[in-house]
Structure formats: structure tokens, C-alpha cells
Amino acid sequence: MTPLLQVDGLTVVPRAAPGRCLVSDVSFTLQPGKTTCVVGESGSGKSLTALAVMGLLSRQLQRTRGSIRFQGQGLTTLDAEAMRRIRGRSIGMIFQEPMTSLNPVLTIGHQIGEPLSVHLGLRGRALQARIAGLLQQVGIPPERANSYPDELSGGQRQRVMIAMSIACEPAMLIADEPTTALDVTVQAQILRLLDELKTRMNMGMLFITHDFGVVADIADDVVVMFRGEVVEYGSVDQVLNRPQHPYTKALLACVPDADGKKPLLPIDYAWLEQQPATTAANLQHSMSEPA
Amino acid sequence: MMTSPILTARKLVKTYTQRSGKFGLGSHSFRALDEVSISLSAGSTLAVVGESGSGKSTLARCLLQLLPLDSGEVLFEGRNLATLSSAALRQERRNLQMVFQDPFASLNPRMKIGEIVAEGLLIHGMGNADERRERVLQMLKRVGLQEADMQKYPHQFSGGQRQRIGIARALVLQPKVVVCDEPVSALDVSIQAQILLLLKDLQQEMALSYVFISHDLRVVRHIADEVVVMHQGKVVEQGAVEAIYAAPQQAYTQNLLNSIPGRRAVAA
Structure with missing residues (x-):
């Protein structure tokens, strides 16, 4: 395959x-x-x-x-x-910040409809019906299509982002x-x-x-x-x-668990000492940059 | 564990008024705190x-009297903070410090680290210039920074280092109660553990009591002794951390705990 x-x-x-x-x-x-x-x-x-x-x-x-x-x-x-x-x-994409990735001066219905009219050529009533369907799919009442992003909560905005990204039923998200x-x-x-x-x-x-x-x-x-x-x-x-890999182990070790059974550990970079020179050089470089 | 409460809040009420309607002419109010009572034992962590x-x-800010309360009282070592004069309250603030959530926004970009950490000492008139410098230096070293860092500006540090500076600023006054408002939520998981361990060590060394505000239930499980669960301005449930995580009584708490990602895989 x-x-x-x-x-x-x-x-x-x-x-x-x-x-x-x-x-x-x-x-x-x-x-x-x-x-x-x-x-x-x-x-x-x-x-x-x-x-x-x-x-x-x-x-x-x-x-x-x-x-x-x-x-x-x-x-x-x-x-x-x-x-x-x-x-x-x-290919659909959902960006990290729903607050900044939506256009504040356009209604969410308009923004969800944009990929549909651009890629699929939907217009008028068919478009409205599709938008309503998408909103329903992500759990937002379809009447909210005329709302602006600032009228929605963070979770709802992220749902709008999802509705936008799956509007054309992409093969990959x-x-x-x-x-x-x-x-x-x-x-x-x-x-x-x-x-x-x-x-x-x-x-x-x-x-x-x-x-x-x-x-x-x-x-x-x-x-x-x-x-x-x-x-x-x-x-x-x-x-x-x-x-x-020792990095995966170190990273997993410092994730707090919900049961509180695992002792909390700071991340351990000791394994880097044993790495080939190229990785170490690359690392030195990125360490000197303020993150 | 010690049991005498160092900070007690009784029936705190705080109402916010929001403008609404056409041109914001109407208004409606909602209760951000609805008769919230909590009690922090000396030397322990209340999440x-x-x-x-x-x-x-809102609770964090009301506890420190950074926001005026509508009603209710906050008792610190038996004294009601709301009835203190502003001068007396400023005196008490030495003992009540705060570590903020956003390490990028909570440090003045135009001040050097040495100045930021020393400011509290200056305000409270503690020591002369040399003594202040020495205390700032000791504190910075304790949180893992160096002497040369005193001359640097906040933008020269990473998020984790900035949070260390925020902690140094709060602790240089040797407070008794520290309110930490989401101190690790902006940090990478690898840095998170370092900061949590630092907070725990400092608690031991300096006999601190923490109010730890967080939405991350995995972090809370590791750092807290007691937990208060809040929902829509009300306390839903409170008790010892083991008891609440093992057997939550309220449906809301159960839902919250079940939403922790990765639980399903652990249980399976």
C-alpha cells in the first residue's frame, strides 16, 4: 500500500x-x-x-x-x-492558536465556507447547508454561523478551526x-x-x-x-x-503521572556526552541561542 | 504534617460587572467567587x-488583596487583611508573595535582573545597598542562576530561566505564603519538572506555604497536599490530594479527572 x-x-x-x-x-x-x-x-x-x-x-x-x-x-x-x-x-490544517488564526472581522460561517466555495465551487443555499452541517458535526449550533470569533469560547473557536479544516473532507489532516x-x-x-x-x-x-x-x-x-x-x-x-533512545527515556521520565506514583525527575542530558561529534556540535549551537 | 492554618479565607464573594447590549449600555454581573472558603496549613501546598x-x-488575586472583595474575609496569621490600613497591608505583603503564570509578561523588559529581584527589598527598606546585593545574589544562585545574570535583561533568558527569576523575586523577601498562579503551564514538560522540584526544595528550606493555582491535574497530583476543585466560582470539592484523586465524590471532579489525557492507556 x-x-x-x-x-x-x-x-x-x-x-x-x-x-x-x-x-x-x-x-x-x-x-x-x-x-x-x-x-x-x-x-x-x-x-x-x-x-x-x-x-x-x-x-x-x-x-x-x-x-x-x-x-x-x-x-x-x-x-x-x-x-x-x-x-x-x-490536506487540511489546524493551527495551534484558535484565537489568532481566525479572522476577527469575518463571521465563522464565512470562514468555514471559504474552502468550500474556493475548492468545491459551492454557492448559495448548498453552501449554507454544508456550513450548517459542518458546525453540527463539530458540536456548535448551526445558528451560530453568523457569530464572530470573539463571541465564541476558546474551545468553540478550536471547533470552528476543525470545521474549516475538514470542510473539503481532506485525505490528510x-x-x-x-x-x-x-x-x-x-x-x-x-x-x-x-x-x-x-x-x-x-x-x-x-x-x-x-x-x-x-x-x-x-x-x-x-x-x-x-x-x-x-x-x-x-x-x-x-x-x-x-x-x-536515551532522550525519549529522559523526556518520558519527567512527565508527571496522574497517579502521583512516579517520582518527578528533572530532564537528564547526560546521554548527550556519548553522542557522535556532529550531534554535540549541533547541540552546542542551539544551546547558545536564547530559546 | 502541620495543621495550624496560616491563611484562611471565609466566604469570599467577588462580582464582576460586564457591559452588554447595544453600545454597552446594559450591564450584567456574575459572581467570579461565590462564597469561597479555603484554609492553607502552614508548610503545606494547597492546589x-x-x-x-x-x-x-480571581481567588489568587483576592487572597493577596490585589483585587477588592465584595464580602468575606481573608485571615493571615489571624489578622484580617481587609481591615488593615494600606501601610500595614504593605508591611504584610512582605510575607505574601506571588509567582505569575507568564514568564514573558511578568518581568519588566527594561530592568536588569538584579534590579527586578532587588525591588521588593528596596520597597520594604530592607538592608543597605551592599546587603541587598548580597541577598539578591544568594537568591539567584539558589534558583540556579549566576552572578553575571544580574546585569542581564529578561529577553536574554529562556522561559524556564525567567520563571526562576520570578521565583527569586518572590522569595528574596523570605515570605511565609507564596501564591503560584500557573507557574509551570507555559513551560516545556522537561523544564516543568525542574521548576516543580525547585519549588518543592525551597518549600522545605524556607518553610513556605504555597497556594498553587493550576489546571494541570497531573502537576497538582505531584505538588499538592490538599486540593480545592472550583467550578463557576464555587468550591465543588476539597480535601487531601490522595483522597480526591482516588475517590472523587462529585460528578464534576470525576469528569475532570477522567479527562486527563493518557489515563485510558494507563488503565488499559
């Missing part, structure tokens, strides 16, 4: 300093109907990886190496026009920390909703998070990133229960 | 948990 998404050797550098790898030789695959979680600390390159897949890297950054194949098609060789047809149509800003009960609802949608639409999900609890709940495969590199990649059971 | 909008940050 061809994977839905295949990222191979992805490398991203700043244009101003091409010697410094922000994302270095990252490879992973995603199957339809499955969830791959990318975990790591801030600055580990997980969001950049997602943006690179979408072709949304800022001008200061450059993808120097690596291929990204989506449904067997290479995304890196497409021009802006072709990429625009894929974004929002076959990229979710960048979609629940980080939310309360636990709302987070649980949103995760359940995403899981349901994933199953119903056989959607592949690339889910970026720093929360191992969330990983345990939703992931099929896990990619652990550290300072731009993939340090471990495997099934959720393998990574969480039998971690191989 | 206040709840979702956003439950009133936990």
Missing part, C-alpha cells in the same frame, strides 16, 4: 545561516486512517516539519534537501498554484497542538471528535503535540524530535513502553 | 484546580 504521506530526509535551514539545520534529515510515513504524532520540546522543529509539508515555510527559511510525497505525488516540485489546490482540499490552549475537559472532547472524524473519513492525521498523555490516547505511530532531528520513530506502544 | 473561568485566578 502506498503511504498517504512519505517524508524523506527533510532538511530546513535559515536562508541567512545555511549551516544551521533547524530540521535535519527527518523521515517518516503516514498511512490513511492512522495517526502519527510528532512530539518534542519547543524548538525541536516539529512545527517547522508540519509547515514544510504544507509548503508554508516563511521566506527566511529554506528546504534544502528531502522529498515530500503525498498520495504518491511529490509536493516539493509543485508550483504555488498547484500547491494551493491541494492545501485545504486534500495536520494538527499543530490543536488542544494545547484548551481546558482538559474540552481537550478530551476535541480529541474524541478528531478520532471520530478520522475513522469516519479514513483520514490520515499528523498530530503535533508535546503532551505524552495525548500521544498515549490517540497515536498509532510516534516520531520523537530533538533539536531538529528524529531521535526515535516507532509504534506508540514501542515508543512509550519500550523507548530505545 | 486550586478548575477550568478557565472557574475563578481560580
